[in-house]
Amino acid sequence: MLKFNEEQQVKDIQGALELRPEVENIVDEIYDRGFDNIFYLGIGGTYASAMQAVTYINGKSNLPVYVQHAAEYYTTGNKRLTKESLVIISSVTGTTEEVVHATKMVKEVGATILGFIDTKDSLLSKICDYVISYPNPGTEQLKFFMVADRLMYKQGEFTDYTEYYKELDEHLAVGLVEAEKEADEFGRIFAEKHRHDAMHYFIGAGNQWGAVYSYAMCYWEEQSWLRSKSIHSAEFLHGTLEVIDETTPVTLFIGEDEQRPLSERVAKLLPRICGDSTFIDTKDYKVKGISEKYRGRILTVLLMHAVTQRIDAHVEKLNCHPLDIRRYYRQFEY
Amino acid sequence: MLKFNEEQQVKDIQGALELRPEVENIVDEIYDRGFDNIFYLGIGGTYASAMQAVTYINGKSNLPVYVQHAAEYYTTGNKRLTKESLVIISSVTGTTEEVVHATKMVKEVGATILGFIDTKDSLLSKICDYVISYPNPGTEQLKFFMVADRLMYKQGEFTDYTEYYKELDEHLAVGLVEAEKEADEFGRIFAEKHRHDAMHYFIGAGNQWGAVYSYAMCYWEEQSWLRSKSIHSAEFLHGTLEVIDETTPVTLFIGEDEQRPLSERVAKLLPRICGDSTFIDTKDYKVKGISEKYRGRILTVLLMHAVTQRIDAHVEKLNCHPLDIRRYYRQFEY
Known part of the structure; x- marks a missing residue:
């Protein structure tokens, strides 16, 4: 299979799950101190x-949680982000201009910043109050959801937290690589058919809305x-x-949450x-060992990514276009 | 000029501005009662x-104000929308399925609902606690901003509210039709050039983000x-x-607010x-009688609409495509 290293992928997910004690210590400390x-x-x-992450929490919890766009923050501002607030960020390089700018302002306000910063000695790492470094961009959502789950647990809104994570720890990583294998032929056919589309529409809702937006x-x-357009x-x-x-050409992502x-x-x-x-x-992707009632949480987010990853691998090869090159981004000043 | 009735358009804006005493009475009553x-x-x-409206308020105020998508509300829910909340809606027909569904649920929660419902005897009118009927879809943003301004005034965050509205009352309506006249030739040239675009990208930020999204x-x-795509x-x-x-083909909307x-x-x-x-x-569109410091509020929102309205009028004629027909929307059940 193209661009597929089963052992490494299992290790990556398992490694992210193993961050849990660290996440729990930090979240518990912040939660016990309180926030607005x-x-x-x-x-x-x-x-x-x-x-x-926010759509996920809104469906299940009473927590006052919001999405804050980095560039909107340092221009429009947000007076409800105060020194009592908790701000959660994630960055691979730790240098994303707008996030650095916003986070510096958040720091001045005095809010608590928890960052998943993959580059330990980066600008962003220095600004955060708590840093967790696990250099694996494919696990960003899992990290965000782990924080969300712990917050809900502390809030008394996730009583079977322990059972849930037992299932993830034991079955998630293998379940995802199995799904990828299952999706590979679909990915190849889809890539062959759509790799020259003049425009492709991607539609989704719930935690699949962020998925189509980013895809x-x-x-x-x-x-x-x-060229593609995402629409809720x-x-x-x-x-x-x-x-x-x-x-x-239209593709609809269908998830398993409230939406x-x-x-x-x-x-x-x-x-x-x-x-x-x-x-x-x-x-359509059964995962052994994960209960039906838990599928609408992180599993469906990662399952969709496992499927689209197969499309991307085939598009990259068929279109003779390395996915890591950029025309403009970070190529010159603007 | 195509599709341009100067007298009527001045009357429409002036009529919306004249709703102000009604808006003020309602908002004052709600504000004095309190909300979460x-x-x-x-x-x-x-x-x-x-x-x-929410981006506008966030830039200037401490009010706890949020956008709530109707369909996300009746699926995912929002536990922070309580019986102490204020919910503001707008509808031309008063029958938009998703808004009716969401508003019924909001009613059950017991929140206060203020609706700008153009059709007086509609389903939505009956659900709202307060209804203002002024059948003119082109003034929806002005109505939303009037509520926002009054809320900020009550909050002590808009001390020159009276001076501001004196300027709008005296100069806004005429200023907008003058801008439309000024933009007509641009609209014609733009329409001729882009009316067969396979895809057109619209970009904007701040209160122009909602503008490009809806445009x-x-x-x-x-x-x-x-076909078009909006992107922040x-x-x-x-x-x-x-x-x-x-x-x-790319068009950038540039406004005058914080973003x-x-x-x-x-x-x-x-x-x-x-x-x-x-x-x-x-x-590029000067408006006589409106102070520089007030331009970034409702004026630039309506100015942009005045300009794009000229494009639409020419596209309609050149493309031989009446703007009020729909292929699918409300044509059959789905």
Whole structure:
């Protein structure tokens, strides 16, 4: 299989899960001290992960948690982000300009900053109050959700936290590589069919909204240089549907959280107005050892990524386009 | 001038401004009673207007105000929307399925609902605690901002509220029709050039983010059946930029609020990577009688709409495509 190192991928997920004692110590300390609001702060891909974490928490918890866009923070500001607030960030390089700028301001306000910063000696690492370094960008959502889960546990809103993580610790990593193997043939066919699309529409809701947002922008546009548009399932029905016809390539991500019905509604409509639609439904990927009731949490987020990763690997090869090159980003000053 | 009734348009804006005593009475009553959180709730176009109002307030106020997507509300929920909350909605027909569904749930929670419902005897009118009916969809943002301004005034955060509205009452309506006249030739040229674009990118930030979001979706996609993608100026630099080249049609909306620098950064980059970009800068439209310091509030929101309205009028005529027809929306059940 292309770009697939089973052993390494299992190790990566297992390693992220092993951060849990460290996450728990930090979150418990912050929780016991108290806070007014929680902000997941990001830009681009980390903004998408922040949206996923916040949608996840909103569906299950009373915690005052919000997404804060980094660049909107240092321009518009947010008076409800105070010295009593908790701000959670993530960065691979630790140098993302807008996040550094925003985080410096957050620091001045005096909020507590918890950062998953993969580069230990970076600017961002120095600004954070708590830093967890585990250089593996593919586990960002898992890290964000681990914080969310611990916060909900402390809040008394996740009583079976221990059982839940026992299942993840034992079955998540292997479940994901198995799903990738299962999805590879789909990924190849999809890549062959769509690798020259003039435009591709990606639709999703719930924790799949952040997934389509980042998949269209960070993978198709940024990495594969393919044009794509992401649209929330509920918003699709209020405008975008009118430009869809027989030949428009549309892919719907269907997850398993509270917003699944919004995507199911689109799934019902699409075949009537579009001759080129694909549904990726996480329900089609069984994962041994993870209870049904836990699937709508982190599992479906990572399952969707496992599937789209197969598409990307084939697009990269077929289009003769290395995913790590950029035309403009960080190539010159602007 | 095409589709331009100067007298009627002045009357429409003036009429909306004359709702102010009614808005003030309602807001004062609600404010004096107290609330925990404020939610602008919407979907599609009203979701975009909600984003504009909330971004506006966040830049100037300490009010706990949030955007709440209607369909996300009745699926994911929001435990911080309580019986002490204020929910603000807007609807032309008063029957938008998702908003009716969400608002019914909000009613059960017991929050106070203030609705700008253009159809008096509609379902939504009956659900709201306070209804203001002024059948003019073009004034939705002005209504949302009037509520915002009064709330900030009550909060002690808008001390020159009276002077501000004196200027709007006297100069806004005429200023907007003058801007439309000024923009008409630009609108015609833009329409002629772009009316067959396979895809058009619209970029903006601050209160222009809601503007590009709704312009791409509710005008180009829904009304003109033209493909378009909206992207926030800050997000554009984190992915979408990579698919831009010499021949990609891109239009940047530049406003005058706190996020203007985010769009100026894109304005600096675009000419270096794109041979088909257009900047619409509200600064190019002087409006007599409105002080410089007040331009970044509702004025620039409505100015941008005045300009894009000229594009739409010409596209409608040139493309022989009536803007009020729909392929799918409300044409059949789904």
